[in-house]
Amino acid sequence: MKKTLAALVLVSLSGAVMAQALTPEEMIRTRKSGYRFMDWNMSKIKANLDGNFNKDQVAAAANLVAATANSGMGALFGPGTDREVGNEKTRVKPEFFQQPEKVRELAIPFIRETNELAKVAAAGDAEAIRTQFAKTADTCTACHRQFRNR
Amino acid sequence: MKKTLAALVLVSLSGAVMAQALTPEEMIRTRKSGYRFMDWNMSKIKANLDGNFNKDQVAAAANLVAATANSGMGALFGPGTDREVGNEKTRVKPEFFQQPEKVRELAIPFIRETNELAKVAAAGDAEAIRTQFAKTADTCTACHRQFRNR
Numbered sequence: 187m188k189k190t191l192a193a194l195v196l197v198s199l200s201g202a203v204m205a206q207a208l209t210p211e212e213m214i215r216t217r218k219s220g221y222r223f224m225d226w227n228m229s230k231i232k233a234n235l236d237g238n239f240n241k242d243q244v245a246a247a248a249n250l251v252a253a254t255a256n257s258g259m260g261a262l263f264g265p266g267t268d269r270e271v272g273n274e275k276t277r278v279k280p281e282f283f284q285q286p287e288k289v290r291e292l293a294i295p296f297i298r299e300t301n302e303l304a305k306v307a308a309a310g311d312a313e314a315i316r317t318q319f320a321k322t323a324d325t326c327t328a329c330h331r332q333f334r335n336r
Numbered sequence: 337m338k339k340t341l342a343a344l345v346l347v348s349l350s351g352a353v354m355a356q357a358l359t360p361e362e363m364i365r366t367r368k369s370g371y372r373f374m375d376w377n378m379s380k381i382k383a384n385l386d387g388n389f390n391k392d393q394v395a396a397a398a399n400l401v402a403a404t405a406n407s408g409m410g411a412l413f414g415p416g417t418d419r420e421v422g423n424e425k426t427r428v429k430p431e432f433f434q435q436p437e438k439v440r441e442l443a444i445p446f447i448r449e450t451n452e453l454a455k456v457a458a459a460g461d462a463e464a465i466r467t468q469f470a471k472t473a474d475t476c477t478a479c480h481r482q483f484r485n486r
Contacts (some may be wrong), residue, residue, distance in 0.1 A: 207383065208376075215378045219369035226358075226366045227407060233357065246406045251402035257377060258395045 201244040210266035217262035224254040228326075231307070231319055241310040248300075248307035248315075251322070255300040260293070282333040292332060296325040348394070360416035364424040365413035374404040378476075381457070381469055391460040392457040398450075398465075400459030401472070405450040442482060446475040 208216065227247040234244045268283050270276060282289060299322040306318040358366065378398040384394045419434050420426060432439060449472040456468040 208377070216372060219372040220376075222366060222369040223373055223404070224406075226370075229357070230408075243408060246403070246408060249399075250403040250407045253396070253400040254373070257373075257400045258380075258393060258396060 201283055208255045208262075208264075209271075211239065211272040211274050213264050213267045214271060214276050217259055217267075218274070218276070220254050220257065220259055220262070224251050227251050227254075228319075228323065231303075231315070235316050235319060244315060245285045245304075245307045245310070252300040252304035255297045260289075266285050277331050277335040283304065288332070289329075292325070292329040295328065296322075299325045356358070357420075358412070358414075360414065361422040361424050363412045363414050363417045364421060364426050367409055367417075368426070369479075370404050370409055370412070374401050377401050377404075378469075378473065381453075381465070385462065385466050385469065389462050394456045394465060395460070398454045402421065402450040402454035405447045408437075410427045427485040429483050429485055438482070439479075442475070442479040446472075446479065 227250040230247040231244050233250075234240055234247075263278070263282065267276065268278065268280055299318070303315070303318045303322045306314050341344040380397040381394050381401075384390055384397075413428070417426065418428065418430055421467065449468070453465075453468045453472045456464050
């Protein structure tokens with residue numbers, strides 16, 4: 187499991203290769219898409235925890251969240267994506283590009299907790315999911331607070 | 337495995353509940369985000385098959401594709417999302433909303449083949465992945481041809 191997580195982190199934080207095919211505008215658009223779709227899935231989990239709990243829906247949403255975290259989004263923060271490009275605005279702060287070690291420090295728990303969320307969600311215990319959902323959301327907030335403009 | 341797929345199809349094709357919280361404009365934006373991010377991950381798999389093959393990157397991308405297919409995107413095609421709304425254009429054809437049985441016929445193989453792609457990708461054999469990637473892409477194309485404007 188540790189080896190798997192290490193591999194995931196490596197894939198997620200590296201992988202600048204793939205981004206070469208995308209323009210800065212496309213990178214911004216693509217990463218915003220990933221965050222938006224992940225957010226929709228986080229919202230579904232929350233709605234399930236606050237209302238009618240559907241185990242299958244929660245597990246599917248948690249898988250999407252983990253898969254997004256594991257997808258190597260770091261490659262979408264390439265050169266020239268630190269400001270508005272073409273039609274794509276970005277809320278990322280310039281510090282994000284100047285502090286890769288700090289980004290990594292925030293990305294590792296994000297990847298770890300989303301993967302744990304997928305695991306806990308597959309087991310289907312609502313209270314365990316609630317706890318792990320909160321831990322996961324905290325890792326989102328930690329990065330937003332540091333590196334995202336309001 | 338069959339039971340799991342059946343559950344996934346059910347979650348993916350139903351689930352109008354969650355969409356109630358979103359406006360038609362948000363539904364269109366969210367589904368376009370999901371397709372865009374999935375497309376990025378399909379492109380990564382293709383680039384790996386055409387160039388340097390990185391097993392971990394392919395497996396991660398395939399997981400994202402399957403998780404997107406399993407996420408219940410059907411809920412994002414709610415009432416009022418059959419045309420441009422606010423700032424969100426959509427390429428979906430009106431027939432999509434008039435032929436739910438045909439949509440289901442196209443969605444089932446899409447979900448099945450993406451999940452198979454994730455499974456094959458986890459095993460890591462490039463030629464098997466190439467074959468399954470093509471089968472998966474065919475299910476995308478089948479729906480685009482029928483229900484998406486150029």
